[in-house]
Amino acid sequence: MHQANLYSALRAAFPADLQKTAVEAIEPDGQSLYYSWADLEHGSARMANLLASLNLPEGSRIAVQVEKSVEAMMLYLATLRSGHVFLPLNTAYQSAEMEYFITNAEPAVVVCAPGCFGWVSKIAFTRGVGHVYTLGTDRTGTLLDRAAHHSDEHQVVARKADDLAAILYTSGTTGRSKGAMLSHGNLLSNAAMLKVYWDWQADDVLIHALPIFHVHGLFVAIHGALLNGSPMIWFAKFEPEAVMARFKDATVFMGVPTLYVRMLADARLDRDMAAHMRLFVSGSAPMLIETFRAWKTRTGHTILERYGMSETTMLTSNPCKPDVRYGNEAERRGGTVGFPLPGVGVRVHGDDGKPLAAGEIGNIEVQGPNVFAGYWRMPEKTAEEFTHDGWFKTGDVGMQDARGYFTIVGRSKDLIISGGYNVYPAEVEAFINDLAGVDESALVGVPHPDFGEVGVAVIVPRKGAQVDGQKILESLKTRLANFKVPKRCYVVDSLPRNTMGKVQKKLLRDQYQKEFS
Numbered sequence: 291m292h293q294a295n296l297y298s299a300l301r302a303a304f305p306a307d308l309q310k311t312a313v314e315a316i317e318p319d320g321q322s323l324y325y326s327w328a329d330l331e332h333g334s335a336r337m338a339n340l341l342a343s344l345n346l347p348e349g350s351r352i353a354v355q356v357e358k359s360v361e362a363m364m365l366y367l368a369t370l371r372s373g374h375v376f377l378p379l380n381t382a383y384q385s386a387e388m389e390y391f392i393t394n395a396e397p398a399v400v401v402c403a404p405g406c407f408g409w410v411s412k413i414a415f416t417r418g419v420g421h422v423y424t425l426g427t428d429r430t431g432t433l434l435d436r437a438a439h440h441s442d443e444h445q446v447v448a449r450k451a452d453d454l455a456a457i458l459y460t461s462g463t464t465g466r467s468k469g470a471m472l473s474h475g476n477l478l479s480n481a482a483m484l485k486v487y488w489d490w491q492a493d494d495v496l497i498h499a500l501p502i503f504h505v506h507g508l509f510v511a512i513h514g515a516l517l518n519g520s521p522m523i524w525f526a527k528f529e530p531e532a533v534m535a536r537f538k539d540a541t542v543f544m545g546v547p548t549l550y551v552r553m554l555a556d557a558r559l560d561r562d563m564a565a566h567m568r569l570f571v572s573g574s575a576p577m578l579i580e581t582f583r584a585w586k587t588r589t590g591h592t593i594l595e596r597y598g599m600s601e602t603t604m605l606t607s608n609p610c611k612p613d614v615r616y617g618n619e620a621e622r623r624g625g626t627v628g629f630p631l632p633g634v635g636v637r638v639h640g641d642d643g644k645p646l647a648a649g650e651i652g653n654i655e656v657q658g659p660n661v662f663a664g665y666w667r668m669p670e671k672t673a674e675e676f677t678h679d680g681w682f683k684t685g686d687v688g689m690q691d692a693r694g695y696f697t698i699v700g701r702s703k704d705l706i707i708s709g710g711y712n713v714y715p716a717e718v719e720a721f722i723n724d725l726a727g728v729d730e731s732a733l734v735g736v737p738h739p740d741f742g743e744v745g746v747a748v749i750v751p752r753k754g755a756q757v758d759g760q761k762i763l764e765s766l767k768t769r770l771a772n773f774k775v776p777k778r779c780y781v782v783d784s785l786p787r788n789t790m791g792k793v794q795k796k797l798l799r800d801q802y803q804k805e806f807s
């Protein structure tokens with residue numbers, strides 16, 4: 291299909307009455323600001339016309355490092371409709387990181403927060419970027435000033451399904467950031483399939499409280515709502531109390547596990563509060579089974595956990611309704627990431643490249659219309675990450691059980707090989723988390739003169755609990771094979787996490803690197 295611009299597909303799903311509310315944005319003072327569907331269409335048209343006026347080459351990168359706002363979402367839509375490539379950047383990135391991304395991606399336009407214009411524009415102009423605009427959270431900045439002079443009518447630029455729509459830099463929890471190139475076809479196929487698999491309803495209302503520089507908030511959440519013509523209640527930042535207060539007006543919530551943990555910490559969370567909700571989705575990082583169970587007990591809702599990544603968008607999901615492919619199975623099972631999504635191939639292979647049987651742990655490999663076109667300007671790296679028969683190696687280690695459910699047990703880079711034996715961090719962490727007084731834990735591998743590598747456990751105690759690292763190790767010795775038992779155990783206040791709630795194991799590994807040298 292020549293006209294495969296993702297924006298056209300989203301636009302086609304807007305309700306007939308464009309004056310209806312598309313986004314209710316909750317301002318910092320708690321007041322609501324309402325954006326209609328017409329506002330999204332016209333606001334993004336103005337920005338698309340501004341981009342068109344710059345006469346950029348087709349497929350130019352538009353790098354965006356701004357705080358979350360509805361206008362920032364419009365800029366994403368404007369980039370799609372003008373046929374350019376959206377490049378969202380985490381607002382936490384500092385100058386060394388921005389220098390890397392700008393040098394690597396060579397954007398034609400950079401949009402940054404007004405307060406960052408000084409240093410960002412310096413980097414950008416030195417690297418030959420032609421245009422630097424600002425966009426503030428309070429609807430200020432040169433981007434909006436300039437866009438205001440442009441027409442609010444814009445003809446969507448035709449794109450083919452394999453034309454690039456976005457580049458998402460992986461956050462680099464396992465190494466240097468790589469730009470995953472996602473096409474209009476990748477994004478649309480995934481969004482259209484999730485609309486069906488998650489059973490989006492005509493009266494759904496999404497609470498959007500995730501950042502929009504990442505696959506979860508930008509693609510899964512925004513595409514989900516727009517492709518269903520569903521309004522969003524939009525929070526620039528996640529505040530448990532404010533978000534929970536709106537459960538009564540919404541039906542769908544998407545979060546990373548830490549958001550659920552924070553809501554559970556509020557004693558007011560109960561069945562009544564969540565009665566109007568239809569679906570709670572979790573992903574981006576593994577959800578502890580305790581969190582899954584506690585949510586069910588407190589709210590009556592079974593969280594739907596799904597699994598995906600920047601390179602592929604969504605891959606597997608627990609069922610939302612009975613899945614005919616798996617004997618009409620409808621159970622959402624905690625600790626698993628569910629079934630392969632329709633149209634997505636997910637398989638488990640051993641290091642020798644051979645398929646593994648149900649229950650055997652190996653490398654998760656995937657294939658489908660959602661799988662990215664490769665890493666930006668890294669053809670060798672891209673080639674390395676695909677198997678000979680064209681499947682993408684996710685770098686995740688896991689298994690599929692006899693009923694078809696997938697479980698992730700870790701990432702291949704986090705796998706610890708101790709004295710020749712494989713230690714899967716997720717397995718050991720699950721045992722540690724079950725011990726009295728433990729809230730959560732992380733197991734990392736560090737160099738060891740005899741074993742090559744050994745596990746070091748880092749443990750966060752429950753509030754008020756006294757936990758002794760030595761005692762933890764002793765209890766593990768009675769439950770686990772010796773090669774799996776960590777050699778040291780440290781008790782800390784919290785684990786280092788990135789903004790998506792992922793534990794940054796690289797930082798922990800660096801910290802304990804010299805333990806045995």
Ligand SMILES: Nc1ncnc2c1ncn2[C@@H]1O[C@H](COP(=O)(O)OP(=O)(O)OP(=O)(O)O)[C@@H](O)[C@H]1O
Pocket residue numbers: 460461462463464465466467572573574575576577595596597598599600601627684685686698700701792
């Ligand atoms: N439900 C889930 N359970 C367990 N892990 C998950 C789940 N959802 C996502 N993940 C993990 O997140 C990864 C994808 O995250 P993302 O694409 O943001 O990369 P990253 O971790 O931020 O960066 P990098 O790939 O550089 O480490 C998956 O490969 C998987 O390890």
